[in-house]
Amino acid sequence: MTSAAFIEIRNLSKAYGSFRALNDVDLDVGRGEFLSILGPSGSGKTTLLMALAGFVRPDRGQISVDGRDLVRLPANKRGIGVVFQNYALFPHMNVAANVMFPLRVRGIGRAEASERARKALDIVDLASMAERDIATLSGGQKQRVALARAVVFEPRLMLMDEPLSALDKNLREQMQYEIRKLHDRLGLTTVYVTHDQREALTMSDRIAVMRDGVIRQLGTPASLYHRPTSRFVAEFLGEANILELDAVDSFVAPEPDVGGPGRKLMIRAERLSLSDASGHDNVSLDGVLTRSVFQGDSWLISVALANGGAVSARIAAAEAANFSLEALTEGAALKLHVRRDAVIAVTDA
Amino acid sequence: MFDGFDVSWPLRLAIGIFTALVAVFLLAPSLIVVPMSFSASELLQFPPSEFSLRWWQQYWQSDLWMPATKTSLLLATVTAAGAVPIAFAAAYATTRSLGWAKLPLYAVLLMPATVPPILVAIGLFFVLARMHLVGSFPGLWLGHTVIAIPTAYVILSAGFARFDFTQEKAARSLGAGWWRSMFSVVIPQMRFSLLSAALLAFLTSLDEVIVSMFVGGGANTTLTKVMFLGLRDRVDPQAAVISTIWIVLVAIVVTVVFGRQRQEHS
Amino acid sequence: MTLPAAAGATDNSALLRRDGMLAQLGFFGLALPAVLLVTIAIVVPLAAMLWISIARPDGTVSLDTYLKIMSTPVYTRSVLTTFQVSGMTVLTCALLGTPFALVMASVGRRLASILLLVVMLPFWTALLVRTYALSVLLQRNGLVNRFLTDTGLVSEPLPLINNFFGTIVGMTHVMLPLFILPVYAAIKQIDQNIIRAAASLGASKLLTLRAVILPLAANGIFAGAVLVFVLSLGFYVTPAILGGGRVPMISTRIEQNVSVLSDWPAASALGVLLLLSVGMVFFVTFLLRRSIKALGGSPNV
Ligand SMILES: Nc1ncnc2c1ncn2[C@@H]1O[C@H](COP(=O)(O)OP(=O)(O)OP(=O)(O)O)[C@@H](O)[C@H]1O
Ligand SMILES: [Mg+2]
Numbered sequence: 001m002t003s004a005a006f007i008e009i010r011n012l013s014k015a016y017g018s019f020r021a022l023n024d025v026d027l028d029v030g031r032g033e034f035l036s037i038l039g040p041s042g043s044g045k046t047t048l049l050m051a052l053a054g055f056v057r058p059d060r061g062q063i064s065v066d067g068r069d070l071v072r073l074p075a076n077k078r079g080i081g082v083v084f085q086n087y088a089l090f091p092h093m094n095v096a097a098n099v100m101f102p103l104r105v106r107g108i109g110r111a112e113a114s115e116r117a118r119k120a121l122d123i124v125d126l127a128s129m130a131e132r133d134i135a136t137l138s139g140g141q142k143q144r145v146a147l148a149r150a151v152v153f154e155p156r157l158m159l160m161d162e163p164l165s166a167l168d169k170n171l172r173e174q175m176q177y178e179i180r181k182l183h184d185r186l187g188l189t190t191v192y193v194t195h196d197q198r199e200a201l202t203m204s205d206r207i208a209v210m211r212d213g214v215i216r217q218l219g220t221p222a223s224l225y226h227r228p229t230s231r232f233v234a235e236f237l238g239e240a241n242i243l244e245l246d247a248v249d250s251f252v253a254p255e256p257d258v259g260g261p262g263r264k265l266m267i268r269a270e271r272l273s274l275s276d277a278s279g280h281d282n283v284s285l286d287g288v289l290t291r292s293v294f295q296g297d298s299w300l301i302s303v304a305l306a307n308g309g310a311v312s313a314r315i316a317a318a319e320a321a322n323f324s325l326e327a328l329t330e331g332a333a334l335k336l337h338v339r340r341d342a343v344i345a346v347t348d349a
Numbered sequence: 350m351f352d353g354f355d356v357s358w359p360l361r362l363a364i365g366i367f368t369a370l371v372a373v374f375l376l377a378p379s380l381i382v383v384p385m386s387f388s389a390s391e392l393l394q395f396p397p398s399e400f401s402l403r404w405w406q407q408y409w410q411s412d413l414w415m416p417a418t419k420t421s422l423l424l425a426t427v428t429a430a431g432a433v434p435i436a437f438a439a440a441y442a443t444t445r446s447l448g449w450a451k452l453p454l455y456a457v458l459l460m461p462a463t464v465p466p467i468l469v470a471i472g473l474f475f476v477l478a479r480m481h482l483v484g485s486f487p488g489l490w491l492g493h494t495v496i497a498i499p500t501a502y503v504i505l506s507a508g509f510a511r512f513d514f515t516q517e518k519a520a521r522s523l524g525a526g527w528w529r530s531m532f533s534v535v536i537p538q539m540r541f542s543l544l545s546a547a548l549l550a551f552l553t554s555l556d557e558v559i560v561s562m563f564v565g566g567g568a569n570t571t572l573t574k575v576m577f578l579g580l581r582d583r584v585d586p587q588a589a590v591i592s593t594i595w596i597v598l599v600a601i602v603v604t605v606v607f608g609r610q611r612q613e614h615s
Numbered sequence: 616m617t618l619p620a621a622a623g624a625t626d627n628s629a630l631l632r633r634d635g636m637l638a639q640l641g642f643f644g645l646a647l648p649a650v651l652l653v654t655i656a657i658v659v660p661l662a663a664m665l666w667i668s669i670a671r672p673d674g675t676v677s678l679d680t681y682l683k684i685m686s687t688p689v690y691t692r693s694v695l696t697t698f699q700v701s702g703m704t705v706l707t708c709a710l711l712g713t714p715f716a717l718v719m720a721s722v723g724r725r726l727a728s729i730l731l732l733v734v735m736l737p738f739w740t741a742l743l744v745r746t747y748a749l750s751v752l753l754q755r756n757g758l759v760n761r762f763l764t765d766t767g768l769v770s771e772p773l774p775l776i777n778n779f780f781g782t783i784v785g786m787t788h789v790m791l792p793l794f795i796l797p798v799y800a801a802i803k804q805i806d807q808n809i810i811r812a813a814a815s816l817g818a819s820k821l822l823t824l825r826a827v828i829l830p831l832a833a834n835g836i837f838a839g840a841v842l843v844f845v846l847s848l849g850f851y852v853t854p855a856i857l858g859g860g861r862v863p864m865i866s867t868r869i870e871q872n873v874s875v876l877s878d879w880p881a882a883s884a885l886g887v888l889l890l891l892s893v894g895m896v897f898f899v900t901f902l903l904r905r906s907i908k909a910l911g912g913s914p915n916v
């Protein structure tokens with residue numbers, strides 16, 4: 001990371017009793033970046049985010065934003081916009097009053113506050129609902145009000161903790177798009193917590209994968225997906241086949257330092273194919289098909305390998321069409337092909 | 350509850366009569382005093398043989414009942430004004446924080462409700478006597494406020510248990526300081542709990558007998574003390590007037606509290 | 616995974632710990648006024664009472680006062696009476712309140728809320744008002760006695776007041792709402808499916824009541840009974856008025872010792888005994904609950 005990172009988190013630790021929720025976390029976020037924190041339940045995502053927002057007091061460590069350490073600053077002095085999972089809109093105020101709240105708190109006059117609130121509501125397409133009561137809004141509308149309220153005072157940083165988890169699938173996908181659009185439009189540095197890997201892959205510039213209070217890997221969605229360094233990250237982000245190092249004939253570890261005990265091979269299910277596309281450095285795996293499941297756009301087949309071990313392969317409908325149905329029935333012997341650079345060495349944890 | 354069964358009609362009738370009798374037992378004492386207060390007779394009887402407003406007139410002109418009424422109402426008001434903020438602060442603190450200290454604090458704050466009131470009364474009498482505060486208004490206030498604290502605390506704690514503290518976090522993240530978020534976000538949303546707590550603290554003070562007996566006196570004699578002494582000596586028809594006023598007051602309060610509960614549920 | 620610490624990064628754990636402690640102190644500060652008031656008005660006086668009950672004039676400590684109380688019939692009788700009145704009140708409350716709560720839980724919403732109002736209204740009617748009204752109803756020529764004589768059920772008016780009976784009626788009236796509410800809450804929590812299941816198994820109503828509902832409601836009945844018993848132990852107003860001086864409770868003896876006899880040591884010792892009784896009930900309750908849990912039953916049973 002460059003030393004000019006917008007947010008610099010160093011050695012951040014937080015224990016609840018003997019349980020370490022954050023364990024010496026280091027993280028840099030660039031200015032204007034959309035960074036997702038991804039991890040299973042209890043991995044410390046919320047704790048990290050709330051430490052940034054000022055609601056969790058860490059045991060030690062630095063959090064600096066724009067070069068200034070704010071780890072001891074009270075939440076209301078940090079100028080950070082936060083969108084909470086349940087939106088936390090104030091039910092005793094209408095939409096406009098909610099959005100005006102951060103401005104009124106800053107001593108901005110009613111007229112100007114109202115004008116700026118209107119603009120913010122405009123951005124989220126809710127200008128017509130300014131006078132509505134919170135209780136009358138739908139989930140998606142509440143979400144937008146919460147967004148408008150969090151950006152109206154022009155925070156230097158925006159934090160969101162699983163903001164879409166209360167919405168149904170379609171609305172969630174639409175809001176993912178809109179949140180990202182809002183981010184691009186305002187250029188607001190955003191830290192976004194989710195435990196939905198697809199959401200993280202879709203929205204982020206970079207993703208930090210957390211587990212047990214530690215950031216296990218940090219990188220762009222593509223690099224994390226294709227080049228996980230650990231079995232955990234590989235399996236968390238997608239369908240991963242984990243094999244012993246000797247499962248692939250003539251496998252040469254792509255990185256010189258990888259290998260030895262505690263290492264495994266990882267192949268993404270969709271990188272395995274039935275046809276041997278020429279022009280690439282491919283490896284092949286012999287095996288017997290043990291199960292095949294038709295899933296509409298693809299077939300998911302399980303194959304017991306001749307060298308031991310088993311893999312699942314996702315065969316796209318277009319490719320599967322090239323094969324007879326018999327070739328995809330259980331017990332059929334087959335050969336799976338995979339590009340050599342799609343065989344990744346990972347740590348076994 | 351017994352949807353799976355059909356209850357035979359004699360059993361139904363028996364259950365109905367029993368329930369009605371218990372209901373009458375519960376309600377009758379509260380209700381008979383109203384017509385009694387309009388009785389014309391010196392003798393206390395129910396139903397009254399003749400009606401008049403004489404007891405109401407006498408009450409209005411009485412230099413015993415009227416000052417006591419004023420004292421009691423004033424005392425109940427300042428009791429509510431004292432107990433509610435004090436209990437509010439304590440309930441906020443125990444809900445938000447104070448992990449290990451919660452249980453001991455809980456025990457201390459509920460003490461006024463678990464220690465028999467006669468002991469609270471003589472104990473206060475003993476302490477206030479040292480400070481020459483027996484018969485004083487502050488002495489009464491102290492006693493009543495302490496007795497009202499558990500009720501207010503329990504109601505407000507229940508309110509805070511339902512309160513979503515993310516609201517407070519949201520206010521803070523939007524730039525509001527502690528006081529600002531308290532007054533523009535927390536308190537407005539706790540208003541029904543605060544209202545209930547205030548009303549019940551008010552009623553608790555108005556209802557309080559023993560501390561008023563021992564600690565009150567002279568110019569600071571409460572209604573309950575006058576009534577209690579009157580009742581111990583003879584049955585005074587004047588008490589029916591006071592009781593009627595009281596019952597109307599309670600009916601209003603209960604309706605308000607019930608109405609708001611219904612509102613909250615819908 | 617860790618990056619090298621940023622230049623100039625210092626160990627700020629001491630500062631952060633101090634911040635945390637200050638915040639915690641702030642919360643204690645918020646609870647302080649309540650604690651202070653209770654301490655001044657209750658803790659200190661109770662401690663003073665304990666001291667008075669064991670202190671001799673010369674400053675030494677003894678249990679003389681307690682021994683005197685144990686051997687004085689006036690006091691032992693009041694202890695006995697207190698427990699009799701409290702036990703009797705619990706009994707009548709259970710007999711009247713349990714069926715009433717059952718009915719409340721089984722009728723429709725509308726009727727249930729009316730019955731709840733019936734319970735709540737006296738609950739918040741002034742104690743003195745209720746006691747006053749009962750004394751009018753129960754007096755020699757009161758409504759109840761007139762009804763009894765007019766219908767020929769009795770020839771002479773019964774003594775319904777200024778005695779043990781009147782006290783129990785008054786105490787029951789005061790305590791019944793306090794008993795009904797927890798029982799009602801407990802029954803309401805019973806899973807309706809259990810009752811339907813019992814019905815489908817062909818259990819008769821009485822059997823369902825005995826085998827299914829009452830054991831499940833026992834938690835509420837137990838809580839209500841403990842509450843009523845404890846509150847009755849220290850009750851003063853109702854026995855004083857409706858007992859007409861013939862039902863000497865510990866509380867009335869304490870009052871007399873202070874305001875008539877100015878015998879503070881005796882009053883204090885009685886007070887300590889009363890407090891011990893209350894504490895003992897709570898302690899026994901606690902033990903019972905724990906042993907029920909230890910036996911593998913849920914505290915609901
Ligand atoms: N106030 C607290 N007291 C004790 N433990 C806590 C507290 N807050 C969080 N924890 C623990 O710290 C760990 C991390 O919690 P955190 O809320 O950060 O997880 P998360 O990654 O956000 O999980 P989720 O996806 O479920 O929201 C959890 O095991 C949690 O139980
Ligand atoms: Mg979380």
